[in-house]
Amino acid sequence: MAKIPGFFSLKHFLVLSLALNVSLVMRVVFENEKQGPVFGFCLSKLRGSLMADDQASQRTLQATPSSWAKTQNSLAEVKDDLERVVNLDHGDPTMYEHYWENMGERTTIVIRGWQSMSYFSDIKNICWFLEPELAKQVVRLHKVVRNAETEGRHIVVGTGSSQLFLAALFALSPKEATEPISVVSAAPYYSSYPTMTDYQKSALHKWAGDSRIFNQMGPYIELVTSPNNPDGFIRHSCVNRSGGAIIHDLAYYWPQYTPMTFPADNDLSLFTVSKSTGHAGMRIGWALVKDPEVAKKMTKFIELNTIGVSKDSQLRAAKVLEVVADSCVQSGGSEFRESFFEFSYRLMAERWQQLRETVNNSNGIFSLPEFSPAFCQFHGRDLEPQPAFAWLRCRDDIEDCESYLRGFKILTRGGKHFGASTKYVRVSMLDRDENFRVFLKRLSAIR
Template sequence: MGKATRSLIILILLLISVCSLTLNVLLIIFKRVRVFDDDELSWSRRAAKEAERVAAISCSGHGRAYMDSSLVVDEQPVCECNSCYAGSHCQKLLPSCPANADGGDPLFLEPFWMENAGSSAILVAGWHRMSYTFNQSSFMSKQLEARIRQMHAIVGNAVTEGKYIIFGTGSSQLVNAAIHALSPHNSSSPSIVVPLIPYYPLYKLQTEYFQEVDYKFEEDESLWMNKMNSYSNDNTTTTLIEIVTSPNNPDGQLNRARLQHPNAKAIYDRVYYWPHFTAISAPADDDIMLFSLSKLTGHAGSRLGWAVVKDETVFTRMSGYMSLNTMGVSHESQLRALHLMKVIIERKEGETIFDFGYKTMRNRWEKLNDIISLSKRFSLQKLESQYCNFFNKIRGPSPAYAWLKCLRKEEEKDCSAVLTAANINGRRGSTYGDEDKYVRLSLVRTQDDFDNLLSRVKILISEEDSAKSI
């Protein structure tokens, strides 16, 4: 065999080897790519099919079927109906059913997420984040924290730059964490926790339930305001912690701290400070601000809230409280919140969640307000139109709740009873530290709930007109 022939054979063998190696590499790459091809899903296919199958169950637009439903027939989930509906597909309206205007479930946002089913869905692997921590270092997702900061910057409702963020199981858990962090320990005089009336009842219930020696709850803020404002800066060691809800639950007012004293501290509950519920006039820049996923996206059951904290010492004490209390927030909740925020932030076309939320709440407020304005027996809180920096226009009020007042003297002592007799369930004013001539009516529930409320209120007002003619 000649030299030239041997060289040719060696070259051919080398080419064959290179081609074989290249082909193997391409096959490996192709195989990996195929795993993520829509038509070639592997472990996720069964879960996705099951989720789609349950979501497709028809509930006549008056309920939903869930994979974890407690209502099961032949081991298959069935419809869970909205208030005042029944039947296997929620097709039956219960005509005598009272209007449910009691709870604060923000289900008014459910249609938005159904319209965005594909982009908002998330499938979690069975081995997802099994550790207590993220990357063996933190209870918090750094990606989610970054998205929260980005969200606030886009909406313009809070300053987060140079501040600390801590997660909680809903904003409710963070309230007590903040009170704990602001209260001096081992003091001869416990801190006094005071809200502005009317106030969200959980503040009182939580503070009294935990019964810490370092702080106690008192309702009469005006009394303490007079006391503290008359004291000199040196003659009292009592720390006052004022909880300021803005916009307020139940009346939607944009409250500000009223206690002026070096020993007075403020916790701002800002969970409703989103374009759904109020005009965004300026970014809030308070020392402690609380927010929640519930009022931003409507996902109350995910139980995720966050605090934006200015002072490092307060942040450290809050973090210590949270670590001992629950050792962080569910990783699945954080993953869901991260994905939902991505959907909101990255949405380039169509109606945003803020457009949808404001339009829905504004429509509900206008309809209810128009009916109540015809009455001499009831009134609603006064809310003014304001310029909104987010929408770049003057916008009307769109509160989460109606704060209804009975105007007749004989009905002032129990306005709730008047509504109950009219088949309307709300929350009495004393629940919020106020008089029982007030009742809170929720406007954030399902469209079915609101339609029923509107219908009941119309009947109540029409009976008022009939009584006049008699």
């Protein structure tokens, strides 16, 4: 045995040894938790890591000097070629690539030359081009996540939720009216709504602006995006009278972005894989529709628009949704099996923490919305929203925040596109890690 120096007693050695043991035991427990070999439903898997997340979230709000210093140190390592344009204008969800790489071959699909050749998928279904396997996985995932009621609903698949939005406008617009129906949404609203409503110059529907100040008589369609794009707040109908139909755009109503307070129970809700799993290139969305007549009209729209929806992408989407649900309910092992929503919640929390720290240290040049926590049925505790977009505000003396940031080669989408002030910009929080860190570094250098 090696000789112990004279200034160490045996007691000292025992205390040191015990401390080492405790630290090692804690590390093993923590690592196990991170790697996810926990049995049972995600709820229990998530609780452990959410304790840490919640502390992180509280740190975010406090923005302690030590965590800010840590962020600064980490940003110091980021290489920033100042010529490079950081494009955070679109909500391209490339952040998720990392998770799917780690999941290896679990979502790999193989399609053979003679498969999926027909136009038809399920001729007995109202939506005759809906692949039954996708329908099955959509229902399963909503049940696991508890974000939407699927009982008594018809599923209509679309080429992304954009096509479903147009299909819903078509289905809900009276066909024989003398005037086009008014389409409204509370500002700030998704920047594409006005153009998508009006680009065909349709006599069926016309954009009528902010629902908060809408006071025309007659029927209307209200678009309720919740959590909202661009600002992340939970939304409800604003038009305080009857005679309206509501399209609920729930693209962001998933556990990584906002607490799952209740399963959505609407007449017509829209979802998309682009923002739920990150597979924007698939162009797959789905609508949950209560009224079969509305589902029929939406199906007719898609038939006239594109004669159905890519079967290849529907089958791939079904596989991805299946693996997401599996990642929540399956027992772990030595392989990478982190729950999809655990991973994405943690990543969003980390990004929001870093962004809030950066904004808090901007000497008031920038500010961000503040959210109240709510109880999340999926995660099983109070949590704060951490939206897919940051609705960033510039100080009063900066008239046009979009132009201001463009001066630093940061591309964002200015407030005017969303029916709001040019002092605001929408910034994607879903880009690849490298881009997001360069963005933070540039933002933190602005004084």
